[in-house]
Amino acid sequence: MENYLPILYKIYLALLRQVSLVVIVLMPALALAQSPAPTIPVKTDLTYTLTAVNPRTPAKDFSLIDLDSKIRHLSDYRGKVVLLNFWGSWCPPCRREMPSMERLYQALKSEPFIVLAINQSESLDLVFAFTGEIDPTPTFPMLLDSKGEVSSQWNVLGLPMSFIIDKSGHVAYRAMGGREFDHPDIQNKLRALLAE
Amino acid sequence: MQKRLLAFGLILFLNSAHADDTITTHSTSGLKTWKQTGKGISVEIIQLSPEAAEATYSSRDLSSLIYESMRGYCVFGSVVRNESDTALTYHVVDWRVVGSDGRERPLRTKSQWVADWKSKGVNFGWSILPDDITLEVGDWSLGYTPIKLAPGERFNLIYVWRIHGKLFTNTLQNLSCPAAPS
Numbered sequence: 001m002e003n004y005l006p007i008l009y010k011i012y013l014a015l016l017r018q019v020s021l022v023v024i025v026l027m028p029a030l031a032l033a034q035s036p037a038p039t040i041p042v043k044t045d046l047t048y049t050l051t052a053v054n055p056r057t058p059a060k061d062f063s064l065i066d067l068d069s070k071i072r073h074l075s076d077y078r079g080k081v082v083l084l085n086f087w088g089s090w091c092p093p094c095r096r097e098m099p100s101m102e103r104l105y106q107a108l109k110s111e112p113f114i115v116l117a118i119n120q121s122e123s124l125d126l127v128f129a130f131t132g133e134i135d136p137t138p139t140f141p142m143l144l145d146s147k148g149e150v151s152s153q154w155n156v157l158g159l160p161m162s163f164i165i166d167k168s169g170h171v172a173y174r175a176m177g178g179r180e181f182d183h184p185d186i187q188n189k190l191r192a193l194l195a196e
Numbered sequence: 197m198q199k200r201l202l203a204f205g206l207i208l209f210l211n212s213a214h215a216d217d218t219i220t221t222h223s224t225s226g227l228k229t230w231k232q233t234g235k236g237i238s239v240e241i242i243q244l245s246p247e248a249a250e251a252t253y254s255s256r257d258l259s260s261l262i263y264e265s266m267r268g269y270c271v272f273g274s275v276v277r278n279e280s281d282t283a284l285t286y287h288v289v290d291w292r293v294v295g296s297d298g299r300e301r302p303l304r305t306k307s308q309w310v311a312d313w314k315s316k317g318v319n320f321g322w323s324i325l326p327d328d329i330t331l332e333v334g335d336w337s338l339g340y341t342p343i344k345l346a347p348g349e350r351f352n353l354i355y356v357w358r359i360h361g362k363l364f365t366n367t368l369q370n371l372s373c374p375a376a377p378s
Binding site: 047048049050051088090091092093120121147148157158159174175176177178179 | 252277319320321322323325326328329331332333334335336337338339
């Protein structure tokens with residue numbers, strides 16, 4: 001058996017070389033050959049920029065009911081940073097960004113921060129059913145702007161549209177279109193506002 | 197007037213932007229999406245089945261009021277993204293459709309739809325692509341774009357936008373309204 005050991009070792013080394021060749025050279029080539037023809041998919045990524053509002057403008061107060069029929073006023077949240085989001089369940093980016101809003105809400109749970117998501121012109125039943133489909137389920141207040149009066153007051157041109165309000169009740173940032181709200185860039189901006 | 201139109205046309209021609217076009221086809225429905233990216237903007241036009249568009253409204257008890265007003269229109273999903281590093285502006289009123297008859301015609305804008313629906317007591321303008329908007333860096337807008345077309349009809353969409361006041365134009369070519377179900 002001992003006589004065979006050098007031979008076995010040589011075979012082992014030879015096999016190792018073959019395997020290395022396959023792993024280092026052939027596998028990427030095979031992978032390239034087997035991958036489907038390159039396609040440019042429809043860009044569905046949420047972005048993570050916020051546009052600074054300079055100078056900051058006073059946030060217009062409103063009173064809307066939430067899903068428990070409790071009246072909430074924006075002015076109740078003075079002293080907190082507010083993410084105000086206008087959305088509709090039919091709007092794909094609104095659906096896509098909602099989980100990131102909940103993750104952000106959880107990440108800043110210990111801070112004076114609140115998310116207020118204002119639904120546009122849909123029924124309580126529809127909004128309630130929709131929130132059950134979102135993972136993680138939103139735990140922040142959902143408000144109903146059934147006649148679109150608040151969105152009109154806020155000059156919301158399309159959905160989704162979001163505003164960040166500072167602790168003194170001024171609009172500091174805005175964003176049109178879906179965002180990944182728990183992205184570090186956005187979190188950094190919010191933490192800077194929280195530190196003001 | 198004719199000279200001004202010619203000048204406007206010349207500006208548009210000179211600023212016709214180079215663009216990358218992609219077409220994707222949904223694996224099960226066969227519906228197509230056209231996307232064009234270039235000069236800081238991307239425009240995406242998404243075929244929708246008439247049932248899908250109607251469902252958006254009927255699920256909100258708006259079907260009879262809104263969808264009846266869209267009879268004769270082919271409803272597309274549309275997405276406009278600012279892909280540049282500065283603000284851009286577009287006005288749908290500047291956009292044109294060139295139908296199978298070769299004639300240019302304007303699109304019916306969100307403002308026009310909303311005015312029509314509001315007179316009938318309906319407020320659901322959200323569903324239509326914002327028609328007069330400035331998109332900041334990273335911003336994007338979406339909504340339905342209803343275009344008066346016959347089922348299966350082919351068309352080109354000429355769209356216009358501005359960056360720092362400079363006018364750009366591009367054309368999404370050979371788009372089509374989905375064929376009527378057989």
